[in-house]
Amino acid sequence: MSRLLPFCAGSQTWQGFIPEIWDELSKEMGFSYTIHPNPSMDFLTANASNWPYDAGIIDSSVPEVQSIRMADTWECTTAFLDSSAGAMVLKTTQVVGLFRLFDPFTGELWGAIVGTIFAAAFLLVLLNMLAPSQEFARLSLRQRLPSCESSLMSVYHMFAAALGGEDYEITWEGRLLRIAILFFVLIIASSYTANLAAFLNSSPFTVWGPRNIDELRDSRACFTTDQEEARFGAFVKSSVSAGPMMAMSFLEGKEFCHQALRNGQADVWIHPYESLKMYLMDNCGDLELVENIRILPNTWGFILKAEQRHLAANLSAALGHFKQQAAY
Structure with a gap:
């Protein structure tokens, strides 16, 4: 697998939850689409007329987005994903003795x-x-x-x-x-x-790290980027991060936190829940999701320029129908 930075220009093959949503919507509404990674995080603050795309993806729960929506510059669809940050901890196999x-x-x-x-x-x-x-x-x-x-x-x-x-x-x-x-x-x-x-009948594993929000406050957390550390750091006692988002791939950041749990640098790994769950599918031998810890909920939707309100309404209707299907 080639190195893939979070924001990169050029042709790439994209897969995962978001492209699958676009595929289903394009089938239902009869349009084609291309994916363009945005080169910066501040595209919403720029004038909408300078934004060359028809639609984008945004977390509509952050305050900046709410203020921009009220300015009638952008139009948001209904949410296609309600998520939050989750917690991953280390688990080890218990040694079974002769006695x-x-x-x-x-x-x-x-x-x-x-x-x-x-x-x-x-x-x-x-x-x-x-x-x-x-x-x-x-x-x-x-x-x-x-x-x-x-x-x-x-x-x-x-x-x-x-x-x-x-x-x-x-x-x-x-x-x-x-x-x-x-x-x-x-x-x-x-x-x-x-x-x-x-x-x-007990579990053959020992699970380390915090089990609830109260224990999380006294824990040392690992974050895959310094941006996540700035956003979620207030929920933990201390933290360590893999570094700036632009300096490494997502996979490198995840592997950094996985290793931090193994060597004792961190008690818990805080990261978007869906991303943790996908990583867990390939690393379930020594990792476990803490279901009792979910922080800072976020709501993801599509964002369009204000003059595309009709397209936003159609996308919202298609999303409402799609969310009722088993494929969702």
């Missing part, structure tokens, strides 16, 4: 569970000393003191109980303790199962 089965509970909770099991094992030993079974009742209190092996067996039996194992207790006190342990197991099992299902 992900422990993820549903935090480390502190796992520690509390293990601590509870050891405490229950201690209670089992204590019950054998203070409320022994008939077999142990014949022994003296000193003889009932647990050995290292019996202590380990108590811990083993509590872990077995936590996993739904054997029925070890033979005294009523031990059985009451086991019932308490079974309630404990019920809580653990149900909570773990619910959390595990949520973890297994």
Whole structure:
């Protein structure tokens, strides 16, 4: 693909949403057209008689256009696109470890569970000393003191109980303790199962950057041009831009912001929503649109000289019909 500046003279092949609209309108109204990139941004401020084109495209939501429309110098059609600036953020793939089965509970909770099991094992030993079974009742209190092996067996039996194992207790006190342990197991099992299902169904990606307007205010944004930085910069805490619009192609500006997200120079990329969406179609592996962030709405329409009011009215009617079609 050859380098294409935003404003350039000479023959080019144009494609995208705007040329497709012109194609549909030309079919319906029976006219032919050519596209001429305007060499400057101030054509509206010039005298309409010096403007050599029949129609142009303009964002009719900016104040300058409103004042010019009131001056009866230009005539605007109905809008063919209502848009706004959107936000793109970086997403990365989560690393799945070998011990992900422990993820549903935090480390502190796992520690509390293990601590509870050891405490229950201690209670089992204590019950054998203070409320022994008939077999142990014949022994003296000193003889009932647990050995290292019996202590380990108590811990083993509590872990077995936590996993739904054997029925070890033979005294009523031990059985009451086991019932308490079974309630404990019920809580653990149900909570773990619910959390595990949520973890297994969760997104494999981590999304970085702001998720709403409030978070956007504290973010560092990237803009593809310094003109966009001047227009949208008030919505963010700090910003970086690819440079002047005339110094690079649109693709170079987009690649600059994509790289800025990757290397941490920016938290979010602010750009016209439709353009972000088109770029996302080819770069969805590590980018995501933030649907909750839409700023500065704009309305695009065609603009004609005042003496072409009838053509503007016909274009508006054709646009109204076209916007009802599935192709739109």
